[in-house]
Amino acid sequence: MLSFLEASDTSIDDVGAHLKKMVEIGIALSAEKNIDTLFDMIVEEARALAMADSGTLYILDRDRNVLSFKILQNNSLGLHLKRTENAEILLPDVDLYHGESPNYENASSFAALQGKILNIPDVYASTTFDFTGPMKYDSVTGYRSQSMLVIPMKNHENEVIGVLQLLNAQEVESGRVVPFGDRCVSLVEALASQAAVALTNRQLIQEIKKLFYSFIETIAGAIDEKSPNTGDHIKRVVKITMALAMAVNESNQGLFKEHFFDDEEMEELRLSAWMHDVGKITTPEYVMDKSTRLESKFDRIHLIETRFSLIAEIVEKQYLEKQVKLLQSRETSSDIFLELEKARKENLSSIHEDLAFIKTCHRAEFVNDKMIHRLNKIAEKQYIVSGKIQPFLDPWELENLSIQKGSLNETERHIIENHATMTLKMLSCLPFPKNLSRVTDFAASHHERLNGTGYPRKLKGDALPLQARIIAIADIFEALSARDRPYRKRMEISHIFEIMGKMKENGHIDPDLFDLFVRSDIGKKVKL
Incomplete structure (x- = not known):
């Protein structure tokens, strides 16, 4: 008795059912987004069409010139094995060449190199190919490989991208192993063609995504490299962002108990974190690197030292x-x-004391009102050179030395803050697909505050997405914990949490997210 697909009484209804099944399979293959699940579907559906007891899928690795093992399914042995990035290879890859000579001894390699289907009634009786591999497998497992169907999978350019290998076609009623019939071969060939198209599409999407991420990471790296003081900032923000997002997903209490980011939302958030500082590509290096009050394109303290030497x-x-x-x-x-x-x-002593005081203000963490008053008194002093009256300090120097906290004056602070505006402008020009449509909002809003005092759009409350709030906390924590900031030393975790706690109280950051951040111990878990 022949298999169901080869039965002489196959009716038009049966043929219609097969065609309907092929359409359903094609739709399912095309819709599947996970490539590992797609591998499984290809083997499973091929086995079902051919009534095959076992099936193996190999994908062509052009870089290594091998057929790379992906999936093995064997119903009799109850096996469902797959290759993962971290697992040991359960079946060996198949070399396409021995040195420079094509490997025609192996049936799968021959099918891949020649692009031909092989239908072998009994592998033990074959003298064309070397089946010591399947025979060795049989001796170890107690299995008996018999009929084999090897079909090359070809893409839209008629290039082989993989090989589908089926073993032991079975009769429907008796389960007896029989050769693969011609109609069965045609159906599986059609399935392999559909599968190759679906797989090629998925691989192309993955390659485009990989290229896109590589480009984004390259841009992020270039931005970080603009300043030796912000090296790897973006990479660390991404790591902290995703750790906090995972904490949200794992939370079983509070506001986040019912909230869960799916895979697409996690990808959208990850990309947003990678791109949050893209606007800094327009920020001048001397502003990003300004570590002291008098630093610009050069450190003007040296100019003041020379001036005071002249005054003396x-x-x-x-x-x-x-x-x-x-x-x-x-x-x-x-x-x-x-x-x-x-x-x-x-x-002379007064001149030296004034210079020493200026140097102190130049590098001080804070400049108070009393210090500013003395700076103004110094700036009022004058000296005459070449017949011209000159001040001890010019207006720019006085303005910058009088900065009470940090090293940036108002103009420079606006330049720094403008990077968020530029991020918004630059990302708004990109045609993100639907699943990444909110990247611009998330990335450009990491300096917004819940109370509406942030920038660039002064968003507040519910107008500020949860994802943007996550990136904001990641960005702040990284900046405070980084070893390489020019304007201060690295802080201890306790001091960082004290500062962020005040930001929480003042409505700058999301209080629930910050509490989750502390409770989840992300600061210590994420190695910076």
Whole structure:
């Protein structure tokens, strides 16, 4: 008795049923997004069509010139084995070449190289190919390989992308192993063609996605490399972002108990984190690297040092000239000379003290009102050079030395903050697909605050998406915990949480997310 597909009484209804099944299979294969699940479906559906007891799928690896094992299904042995990135290879890959010579001894390699279907009634009786592999497998497992169907899978360009190998076609009623019939071969060939198209589409999508992410990571790396002080900032923000998102998914209490990011949402969030600082590509390096108050394209403290050295020389010269005049006028009273010398020393000492104070303000973490008052007094002092009256400090120097916290003046702070606006503008120009349509909003909103005092759009409350709030916390924590910030030393976790706790109280960051961040111990789990 022949298999069901070869039965002489196959009716038009049966043929219609097979065609309907092929359409259903084609739709299912095309709709499947997970490539490992797609591998499983290909073998499972091929086995079902051919009534095959076992099936194996190999995918062509052009870089290594091998057929790479992916899936093995064997009903009799109850096996369902697959190759994963971390698992040991359960079946060996098949070399397409021995040196420079094509490997025609192996049936799967021959089918791949020649693009031909092989239908072998009994592998033990075959003298065309080397079946020591299946025979060795049989001796270990107790299985008996008999009929074999090997079909090359070809893409839309008629290139072989893999090989589907089926073993032991069975009669429907008796289960007896029989050769694969011609109609069965045609159906499986059609399935292999559909599967190759679906697989090629999925591989192309993966390759495009890989290319896109590689490009994004390259841009992110270039942005980080603009400054030696922000190296790997973006990469670390991505790591913290995804750790916090996973904590949301695993949370079984509070507001996040019912919230869960699916795979597409996680991908959208990951991409948003990678792109959150893309606008910094327009930020000047000297602003990003400004570690002290007088630093610009060069550190102007050196200019002030030179100026004060000149002022001291001028003062020395002025007192020397006074001494010469006294001698010429023959007013040689020792008291006059002593007073003059005392005045000279006091004047020079004042100049040196002023310079030392300026240097202190230049690098101080905070400059208070009292310090600013003294800076203003210094700036009021003048000296004359080449007949022109000059101030001890010019307006730009006074403005920057008077910065109370940090090293950026108002203009520079606006330049830094503009990177969020540029991120919004740049990403708004990109035609993101539907599943990534919110990347722009998430990425550009990481400096927004819940109370509406953030930038660039001053979003607040419910207008600020959860994903943007996650990136905001990741960005703040990374900035505070990083070893390489120019304007301060790395902080201890306790101090970081103290600062972020105040930000929570002041409505800057999401309080529930921050509590989850602390409770999940993400700060210690994520190695920065």
